[in-house]
Amino acid sequence: MDTGTHVVMGIALGGLAMIDPVVANHSMTATAVIAGTIIGSQAPDVDTVLKLRNNAVYIRHHRGITHSIPAVLLWPLAISGVIHLIMPGADFLHLWLWTFLAVFLHVFVDIFNSYGTQALRPFSNKWVALGVINTFDPIIFGLHVFALMFWAFGANPVYTMLILYAIVFVYYLLRFAVQHAVRHAVKNTIPTAEEIIIAPTIRFFQWRIAAISKTHHYVGRAYGRSINIYDRFDRKTIPDSPLVKAALKDKNLQAFISFSPIYRWEITDHDHIHEVRLIDLRYRSNDYYPFVAVAHLNEELQIVNSYTGWIFSEEKLHKKLDFISD
Structure with a gap:
């Protein structure tokens, strides 16, 4: 929290x-x-x-x-x-x-x-x-604030907090029920899904969705039981090449892999620099995937610069990498 x-x-x-x-x-x-x-x-x-x-x-x-x-x-x-x-x-x-x-x-x-x-x-x-x-979670936070206000205005703290925790307990059960319903709806929408990741948002009925089948990655959102799939990517194994092996030795990419259960990769070349990018698929926001790990390697496969974290535009990412390389 x-x-x-x-x-x-x-x-x-x-x-x-x-x-x-x-x-x-x-x-x-x-x-x-x-x-x-x-x-x-x-x-x-x-x-x-x-x-x-x-x-x-x-x-x-x-x-x-x-x-x-x-x-x-x-x-x-x-x-x-x-x-x-x-x-x-x-x-x-x-x-x-x-x-x-x-x-x-x-x-x-x-x-x-x-x-x-x-x-x-x-x-x-x-x-x-x-x-x-x-x-x-604004509901959990708000319930606590209301309970503390009642206590501040003279309510019995024991009874007040017992009621608070009883309500919060029921709220947690309700969230599990809603998550289960969303998972069932995703399974109906993507019958081939082998793994489904459902993550809450600040809105009660909206959930982030990432799913994996044998051939594809799927990214979408749930609005109640209505499932919207926004992106579908071919599921490809990252190449077992000298370039990738060198990039995966970088601390930023290692940290990303240790944390992210579902991601896709991109390898691009520009100005004698190889870029290896890992993109977490759980946090799609405004058509962009902000949680990434990027490594730039020179032609000798040496790490020039790297970064992992939250970046909400390509411009900011390039500025961050340029700053690191300086």
Whole structure:
């Protein structure tokens, strides 16, 4: 989920913590727990700072080790330990329990996005992504904001948050039902599809679609159960050539491949430069595929420049590559 949603989730969990008599009856513990749930709801996303290095490092590691099983166990200990040093009168056990719940909830809700997490590390590096909730879901965010407003105006935080979580739970079930209906509609539209990727959008009834058959890649959108296929590409295996082998050693292309489950490739030549481009098919926007990895190689098959990330026009992509080469 996005940062704003994690923040309101952390505050809401702090309100629910008042169901714990130790928290409700001890003001310092209550203050410490609310701080713990807010910080804990943000802590796993500390790896966002990897963007300061480069996109390749960020793509390969964001929601990786910081969302793993060891991290879910270690974050609460570290956060609770620091808070307890500042507020030694707070009950450490209950502070740790609610902070742990905040960290766990952060990782758990991220699983429902199309981006997903490596939540099963170290047992598996597989990305777990259920793809039923958009990274920013205005309904989930709005429900939390309304609940927090009721709490601010004097409503009982325990009852308010219990009602909130009951509504959110039903909403998640509804999203799964809608996704299942969309998948069934895609299968009817593309009977030869071997793999179907359905990703949510910010709009409740609209979903991004990418499908793979033995011969083609399909890209489209679902509007309710109405399926619109916008593009169909021949499915071709990327050549096992010296050029491609050299390009795939590049860190940007490696990061892209580690993240993208469905992409097509293009190889072009211009001005004594070979371009190898990988194009993620999940994020079509205004007839353009903005998530790409590009490597330029010279005639000696040396990497001249490369890039991976979100680019919404060819002009901006060329500027980015020219800037890197400079």
